[in-house]
Amino acid sequence: MNPLSNPTVDPARPPTAEESVFSGYELGVAYDEMFAASDGPRPHYAALRERLAQTSPDDFRQRKAMTDLSMREDGVGFTVYRAEEGIERVWPMDPVPRIIPAAEWRRIEEGLVQRITALNLFLWDVYHEQRILRDGVVPARLVLQGGFFRREFVGVDVPRRIYVHICGTDLIRAADGTYLVLEDNARTPSGVSYMLQNRQVLKRVFPSLFNDYDVLPNDDYPAALLDVLQWIAPPTAAQPVVVLLSPGIYNSAYFEHSYLAQRMGIELVEGRDLFVDGNRVFMRTTRGPRRVDVIYRRIDDDFLDPLTFRPDSALGVPGLVNAYRGGTVALANSVGTGIADDKGVYPFVPAMIRYYLAQEPLLPNVETFRPEIPAERSHVLANLENFVVKRVNESGGYGMLVGPASTREQREEFRAAIEANPRDFIAQPTIQLSTHPTFVDGRLDGRHVDLRPFVLCGERVTVTPGGLTRVALPKGSLVVNSSQGGGSKDTWVLADHGSDPSEGGR
Amino acid sequence: MLSRVADALYWMSRYLERAEHVARAVDVTFQLDLDLHGVLANPVELEWNALLSLLRMPPPEPRPGSTAATAAMRWILVDTRNPGSVLSCVNRSRNNARSIRGSISPLMWRELNKLHWRLTDTGLQSRVAESPHDFCEETRIGVLLFHGVCESTLTHDESWHFIQLGRYLERAEKVLRILDSRYGLLDAGNATDLPIATLQWSAVLRNCAAYEAYRRLFISRVEPERVVDFLLVNPDFPHSVRFCLTRVVESLAVIAGRLPDRCDDEASRTVGKLLADLVYLDAAGLDGERLHTFLADALIRCARIGSHLQRQYALA
Numbered sequence: 001m002n003p004l005s006n007p008t009v010d011p012a013r014p015p016t017a018e019e020s021v022f023s024g025y026e027l028g029v030a031y032d033e034m035f036a037a038s039d040g041p042r043p044h045y046a047a048l049r050e051r052l053a054q055t056s057p058d059d060f061r062q063r064k065a066m067t068d069l070s071m072r073e074d075g076v077g078f079t080v081y082r083a084e085e086g087i088e089r090v091w092p093m094d095p096v097p098r099i100i101p102a103a104e105w106r107r108i109e110e111g112l113v114q115r116i117t118a119l120n121l122f123l124w125d126v127y128h129e130q131r132i133l134r135d136g137v138v139p140a141r142l143v144l145q146g147g148f149f150r151r152e153f154v155g156v157d158v159p160r161r162i163y164v165h166i167c168g169t170d171l172i173r174a175a176d177g178t179y180l181v182l183e184d185n186a187r188t189p190s191g192v193s194y195m196l197q198n199r200q201v202l203k204r205v206f207p208s209l210f211n212d213y214d215v216l217p218n219d220d221y222p223a224a225l226l227d228v229l230q231w232i233a234p235p236t237a238a239q240p241v242v243v244l245l246s247p248g249i250y251n252s253a254y255f256e257h258s259y260l261a262q263r264m265g266i267e268l269v270e271g272r273d274l275f276v277d278g279n280r281v282f283m284r285t286t287r288g289p290r291r292v293d294v295i296y297r298r299i300d301d302d303f304l305d306p307l308t309f310r311p312d313s314a315l316g317v318p319g320l321v322n323a324y325r326g327g328t329v330a331l332a333n334s335v336g337t338g339i340a341d342d343k344g345v346y347p348f349v350p351a352m353i354r355y356y357l358a359q360e361p362l363l364p365n366v367e368t369f370r371p372e373i374p375a376e377r378s379h380v381l382a383n384l385e386n387f388v389v390k391r392v393n394e395s396g397g398y399g400m401l402v403g404p405a406s407t408r409e410q411r412e413e414f415r416a417a418i419e420a421n422p423r424d425f426i427a428q429p430t431i432q433l434s435t436h437p438t439f440v441d442g443r444l445d446g447r448h449v450d451l452r453p454f455v456l457c458g459e460r461v462t463v464t465p466g467g468l469t470r471v472a473l474p475k476g477s478l479v480v481n482s483s484q485g486g487g488s489k490d491t492w493v494l495a496d497h498g499s500d501p502s503e504g505g506r
Numbered sequence: 507m508l509s510r511v512a513d514a515l516y517w518m519s520r521y522l523e524r525a526e527h528v529a530r531a532v533d534v535t536f537q538l539d540l541d542l543h544g545v546l547a548n549p550v551e552l553e554w555n556a557l558l559s560l561l562r563m564p565p566p567e568p569r570p571g572s573t574a575a576t577a578a579m580r581w582i583l584v585d586t587r588n589p590g591s592v593l594s595c596v597n598r599s600r601n602n603a604r605s606i607r608g609s610i611s612p613l614m615w616r617e618l619n620k621l622h623w624r625l626t627d628t629g630l631q632s633r634v635a636e637s638p639h640d641f642c643e644e645t646r647i648g649v650l651l652f653h654g655v656c657e658s659t660l661t662h663d664e665s666w667h668f669i670q671l672g673r674y675l676e677r678a679e680k681v682l683r684i685l686d687s688r689y690g691l692l693d694a695g696n697a698t699d700l701p702i703a704t705l706q707w708s709a710v711l712r713n714c715a716a717y718e719a720y721r722r723l724f725i726s727r728v729e730p731e732r733v734v735d736f737l738l739v740n741p742d743f744p745h746s747v748r749f750c751l752t753r754v755v756e757s758l759a760v761i762a763g764r765l766p767d768r769c770d771d772e773a774s775r776t777v778g779k780l781l782a783d784l785v786y787l788d789a790a791g792l793d794g795e796r797l798h799t800f801l802a803d804a805l806i807r808c809a810r811i812g813s814h815l816q817r818q819y820a821l822a
Binding site for chain 1: 507508509510512601604605607608609612615616619620623664763819
């Protein structure tokens with residue numbers, strides 16, 4: 001009865017050209033990950049294309065169904081909020097993997113390491129000497145009056161001077177294939193569990209795809225994360241007790257919290273499980289209080305501690321922030337990292353890299369306009385239908401305007417909002433994100449994708465090979481967020497054997 | 507272990523045991539209903555009302571176009587407005603498991619999750635109208651799979667014992683309640699028709715998953731006194747109250763980190779005394795009234811064990 005154990009596939013006859021899942025595949029203006037314009041697949045995709053072309057649409061449909069069933073039975077889901085109601089959704093994965101050649105990955109990796117290094121230096125600086133502000137490289141007002149700047153943390157020394165331990169950086173590809181940084185997520189980035197789960201499920205559902213490639217494993221992430229968390233423990237803790245602090249089962253990323261806690265073998269706690277006594281953090285156990293040394297918190301700053309931040313928060317732990325300031329407990333990420341991934345500060349990250357590291361940024365930003373500057377404001381307002389406008393204080397695809405797909409009413413609404421509070425917005429030209437063959441309605445069709453690699457910063461900086469590829473499932477859509485109907489793909493980074501077929505060109 | 511985790515393990519397990527118990531009771535009542543059709547005047551109402559009162563559920567709202575039996579079965583099995591329905595119990599069990607996914611094995615979560623999805627299948631639910639058997643069978647198999655996986659994938663440490671605690675305390679309570687619902691039959695035994703009494707006492711055994719085990723032990727007609735004795739004091743049968751409470755005592759000792767006869771906490775004391783009363787009980791010599799008195803008292807003491815546990819381990 002279990003469809004997972006017995007795919008009824010008819011391997012006898014390969015599908016004809018019309019039956020092929022690729023029939024009718026069209027290239028648009030965007031960069032296509034698999035196909036170079038008209039002259040066939042890019043070298044690193046050739047073997048995959050060949051194998052997929054041998055797969056009938058029915059077989060494909062079945063494997064897609066197996067993927068969904070697998071995700072459902074493992075309880076891999078997320079919660080979508082609409083009209084205050086939380087709906088449990090099963091994580092959608094497309095069975096066609098995305099492939100990144102070794103050389104290409106090396107460049108991405110170096111760029112990400114450079115970026116998180118600069119962001120951590122920036123955070124230490126703005127919470128201490130504020131050199132970069134005094135030197136006028138980043139406008140002081142932008143930082144000091146930003147909604148995410150934590151005045152309470154000026155002068156506080158965080159363990160090992162690391163603020164951002166876990167970073168999820170969103171990359172997109174321009175029409176010429178250049179990787180661009182769309183945004184940094186330096187607060188509580190999510191998605192890494194889906195990256196790991198996608199690999200597990202694809203191996204179960206479509207194992208033959210792995211035959212032609214040497215794919216780097218990504219399974220080391222939880223162990224690497226635990227290394228980071230133990231690295232920042234207070235020096236007094238010989239065997240540090242590490243916990244993951246979650247808002248609980250109604251949080252949209254709860255699956256990820258429980259998954260990571262389980263993979264690391266650490267306790268998943270909620271605010272009510274912890275208390276502070278004598279400026280030390282304890283958890284309530286069946287055998288009395290137990291000391292906690294490191295907290296991987298998946299709760300925003302605002303809700304962390306009702307005594308310091310929002311007094312109405314029931315998710316946090318009273319006194320936690322003071323214990324953190326006192327150095328008796330470590331937090332990852334640190335408090336106050338929001339100022340580094342503030343969309344208003346984002347345009348200045350390349351300048352930070354030059355300022356702190358004296359290097360040229362390896363991964364460029366997307367060109368960004370700041371309506372705060374009058375000339376840029378009038379340019380944006382005059383061309384709203386060509387821009388993506390984002391609120392600097394929002395994430396997850398909420399509160400943004402995608403110009404080309406917007407209605408006149410939506411544009412007028414944003415126009416008024418921008419004029420009222422220009423500091424709250426940034427605008428970027430609409431970039432046609434790269435496309436990737438994706439299984440839709442019984443065949444493969446191009447859908448826009450992005451890439452979120454995960455960077456860990458502890459004793460050293462590590463980037464897990466691959467990351468989470470998100471797919472905008474409606475045709476032509478550029479919004480990949482799972483909360484807005486996005487899907488995902490397993491993401492392969494190929495091993496470097498010195499004979500990379502893609503060496504020497506994209 | 508976190509107190510909240512202990513609490514969730516305990517309730518995950520209790521609700522699952524309850525789901526299995528309710529499913530079995532519906533299946534048994536359905537079969538009994540068919541058997542009694544020819545013999546009693548209005549068996550349908552009688553048996554389903556008896557079941558609702560055994561489960562301490564209010565009756566379902568009457569629905570035009572469905573018989574009393576169908577309405578009762580849907581209400582008891584799949585209606586989530588009924589907090590005691592099988593589906594509600596499985597949902598509550600799953601929600602508890604969800605809140606502590608990291609503390610149970612991934613396979614345990616997977617089995618429980620699969621059970622939830624199978625039971626929400628509309629095809630399966632609609633077949634309940636004709637016969638509840640498939641739905642009840644799915645439930646029982648799902649629960650048994652869960653415990654099988656739990657047995658061999660979870661370390662038998664404190665967490666495993668909190669699961670056992672919930673399971674066996676719930677089961678002991680349910681067996682006590684089933685017996686208590688039928689104590690009246692004990693005195694009437696000689697007056698009523700023998701075949702009917704046999705059917706009803708067989709139903710009691712089936713409700714406790716004990717019919718076959720009983721038959722193997724006593725090769726004779728189903729005799730009320732022996733049924734009571736078997737379900738209360740048999741030391742080896744997994745659904746006897748004595749067996750269940752012995753497990754509770756053992757688990758409490760592991761959780762307290764002591765030997766069973768060295769436990770001086772309130773929960774251990776309460777369950778230990780009840781167990782001693784059971785072991786030396788002259789069950790065969792009880793008439794209906796004295797049996798009822800004993801059972802009612804035992805139920806109160808079981809409830810007390812639960813509240814002692816809450817206090818001792820700061821369970822929510």
